[in-house]
Amino acid sequence: MSDLLQVSSLGVRFSGLTALDDVSFTLREGEVRAVIGPNGAGKTTLFNAISGYVTPTSGAVLLQGRDLAGQSPHAIAEHGVRRTFQNGGLFPALTVLENVMTGLHAQTPGSFLDIVLGRRHAIEAEQAARAQAHDLLKLMSMDHMADHRAGDLSGGQQRIVEIVRTVASDPPVLLLDEPAVGLSPVARDQMLEIIRRLAGEKGVGILLIEHAVELVMSVADRILVMAAGKRIADGTVPEIREDRAVLEAYLGYA
Numbered sequence: 198m199s200d201l202l203q204v205s206s207l208g209v210r211f212s213g214l215t216a217l218d219d220v221s222f223t224l225r226e227g228e229v230r231a232v233i234g235p236n237g238a239g240k241t242t243l244f245n246a247i248s249g250y251v252t253p254t255s256g257a258v259l260l261q262g263r264d265l266a267g268q269s270p271h272a273i274a275e276h277g278v279r280r281t282f283q284n285g286g287l288f289p290a291l292t293v294l295e296n297v298m299t300g301l302h303a304q305t306p307g308s309f310l311d312i313v314l315g316r317r318h319a320i321e322a323e324q325a326a327r328a329q330a331h332d333l334l335k336l337m338s339m340d341h342m343a344d345h346r347a348g349d350l351s352g353g354q355q356r357i358v359e360i361v362r363t364v365a366s367d368p369p370v371l372l373l374d375e376p377a378v379g380l381s382p383v384a385r386d387q388m389l390e391i392i393r394r395l396a397g398e399k400g401v402g403i404l405l406i407e408h409a410v411e412l413v414m415s416v417a418d419r420i421l422v423m424a425a426g427k428r429i430a431d432g433t434v435p436e437i438r439e440d441r442a443v444l445e446a447y448l449g450y451a
Contacts, residue, residue, distance in 0.1 A: 201226050201369050201402040202247075202278070207256035207266075209239075209246050209426075216242040218426045219256070224370065224402040229392060231413040232406050234423035240406045242426070244372050247404075248280045249273040260370065279368040281359050281376065289348025293339065293358050296347050297330040300365030333361050336398070337391050353384030357391060364395060371395065373405040377412055385409075389416050414438070 202224035209217040217239050224230050232240050245251035247258050249270035258265045265273050274280070287296050334340040339357060342350065347358060356376060364371060376392070377385045393416065395401045407413050413420060420437045422430035430436075430443050437443055 199226050200224070201261060202404070203257070203259040204243075204247065205257045205259070207243070207246055207258065208254050209242055209251055210254045216426050217246060217253075220423070220426075220428050221256075222421050222428070222431055224404055226369070226402055227396050227400045228418045229396050229403045229405065229416055231417035231420045232404065232423060233408070233410060233413055233420060234429075237425070238423040239426035240423055241374070243423070244280065244374060244404075244406065247273075248278060248372060274368075277368045278370045278372065279363045279366070280372040280374070281356075281363055282374055287347040287355055287359055287362070289346065291347055292344050293334065293347055293350070294327070294330050294343040296358055297333055297362045297365055298326050300362035301326045301329060330365065333365055336394060337361050338387070351384070353380045353388070356380070357388065360391060360395075364399070364401060367399075368401070370402045370404065373403060373407075375406055375408065377407060377409055385412065392416055 200223045204223070205221050207217055207220045208215070220239070220243060222230070232243060234240055242251060246253045247265070249265070249268055249272065253266045256266065260276055260278055263276060265276060265278065268276075288299065291299075331340055331343065334343055337357060337360075339354070339361065342354065342358075347355060350358065360371075360373070360376065373392070377388050380388060389412065392403060392405070396403050405413075405417075414434050414437075417434060419431070419433055421428060422437065422440075422443050430440050432440070
């Protein structure tokens with residue numbers, strides 16, 4: 198697998214406070230990499246620095262060789278690093294299908310006026326986007342919910358729809374901020390399956406923050422462990438399980 202994302206010596210300082218200190222790692226195509234650590238470890242700052250919501254004070258963020266550090270969130274998303282948030286952001290009055298289609302908007306030629314005026318190229322593009330949205334929902338076992346209002350879905354279902362919408366434009370890298378928080382065991386299992394499908398079937402490189410450590414152990418290929426803005430461990434699941442400092446600090450046993 199080739200490297201999609203390379204984070205090198207990334208640092209972030211706020212008014213003299215070091216929030217990230219010399220953090221480096223890579224994310225490969227089709228890989229699920231988890232970031233764990235206690236509150237205040239720097240996990241969210243790391244996501245913000247990668248996705249453009251915080252400007253790094255040092256280091257580089259390379260997407261397939263392109264340096265993204267310091268660019269706007271919109272520009273970074275256009276380059277192919279997409280992100281979900283804990284609170285979501287669906288349009289509650291729109292259907293599930295319509296929400297997913299908003300994720301395809303940038304790829305769909307023609308304006309809303311073109312569609313209203315019946316211009317053929319715009320209508321054909323709209324039909325193609327609708328078919329693609331259905332295909333994505335089928336991949337995530339959500340096509341039966343296509344015509345439901347997003348606002349009527351459960352929290353777990355809304356989170357799944359948000360992920361489907363986020364990957365509609367085929368981004369190479371997806372950042373998931375606590376995708377399983379608050380989910381029932383059944384919904385959590387479904388979320389894990391979706392993450393595996395995105396990595397395994399679509400080749401998306403997935404970076405996720407998650408506090409449920411056993412969930413992380415069941416889905417991640419590699420794990421980055423952080424504390425006080427620094428990387429304290431980085432490795433495969435077996436390597437992290439056997440790291441005594443990690444076991445004592447985060448997993449609750451030695």
